[in-house]
Amino acid sequence: MRDAVNALAEALNTEDPLKLWSFLVSCLGDVSQDGAVEVSGITLSALVERVGLQPQAMRVALHRLKRDGWVESRRVGRVGYHRLSDNALRRTRAVAARIYGPAAAETEWHLVGLPPDAPDGLALLPDRVSAIAISRSFALVSGPVDDVPEDWLVTAPGARDLPAWVQDIVAKAACESGFAGLEAAVAAIDALPEALPDEQLDRFALRVLVLHGWRRLVLRSNPAAETAIGVGRAEMTCRARVHGLLERLGPVTPEWFQVAS
């Protein structure tokens, strides 16, 4: 019989196969919201196995994460303990509001036109400005428009709705179908009788799974594209559904990730 953890893992795998290294980053990032927290290899193994990934692949995944500066490990006797590096924590915190916070306040998008001699010009924008190209030299942007370079053309939304070809571009960049899929998957979980498992490992697995599915979508989705779609965008309802499940599961407690050690 399918339980909530299996059902969600299956749904996420259908959308986009779960990657072990990325799942581990989601897990270590989630437990470290208030400061670096280490998790034992035993707990990570149990968690990984519970969501249907291969614990045998963990040694390689952790080795790569350490090599790339994402994870730091220490060993106490026969048990390894793993945490995000300071650099990874900084990068994780930079996007925490987007993952754990409310949906971005509604702002207006602008259309910007790059000067003819500015190829790859979108890379010139500061981080606070998001952009989605809709032609070779025009893009929709959101964020502080004053940060757009002075020699760019800036126009505002007209009275007319975005035409279909722009809607297609922004819907894709805003991961509309991804968010809709995740929302449906979480809604299906919510409807299961055992949506809130009693087992601590199951709760932990469910929390990290839904957070991982959400995180990978949110970090891929383009905020300018979301702004252009506006209040009806799939990210908003999906965020409410994901945050709702996280709330029902309750906050991460040390017992959760010490369960198997």
Place this chain on the structure above:
Amino acid sequence: MRDAVNALAEALNTEDPLKLWSFLVSCLGDVSQDGAVEVSGITLSALVERVGLQPQAMRVALHRLKRDGWVESRRVGRVGYHRLSDNALRRTRAVAARIYGPAAAETEWHLVGLPPDAPDGLALLPDRVSAIAISRSFALVSGPVDDVPEDWLVTAPGARDLPAWVQDIVAKAACESGFAGLEAAVAAIDALPEALPDEQLDRFALRVLVLHGWRRLVLRSNPAAETAIGVGRAEMTCRARVHGLLERLGPVTPEWFQVAS
């Protein structure tokens, strides 16, 4: 000593050499504002000679204008009479407001983005909508925005001024330097003591000259580009100066163009 006619002809020639066929169209169009009026070859010769063009070239120019359907001629004895064809009159009337009327009322420009599969799409716009391309698939437009095809992106001016590279494009398309040059030339004529010659042929020549210089600029200048520049554009002050001189010279009377017959 330079007189007003010579001075203006010289100024126009500096900007862009006078073309005989085009000068004849300006003349025949001007006298035909209220309906087709024919002008004798003798008058046209005198006029052409007065502005420094070659009357010997008239036979060829008239022949070509007839061949292209612009001019119709009849012969009475040894004198030829020439007038615009009905088709040419229609085309002349279609632009009469832009030539003889006040400057266009201020409207807002819009930026439009063509769908990726619409190359040469600006040709799809109805005549009432003017457009000036600023990239491969984006253009500034003026005129009734509802006439822009439904699948085009339409945005409105933002809070920021147009950047220099767009200003350069619109200044060129709006013939800013041409209008400024004509205005200066007419201002110089206005300052001459003999700005209003007594001779009817001189008055006629001056009128057709300034009208010709104005007409060739106005028909080349892009209304969307003018709208994007706004109230400070050179076309507005030039129009006031040209219309002022036309008014001082007084309306065309039959005596003017029968003077030499």
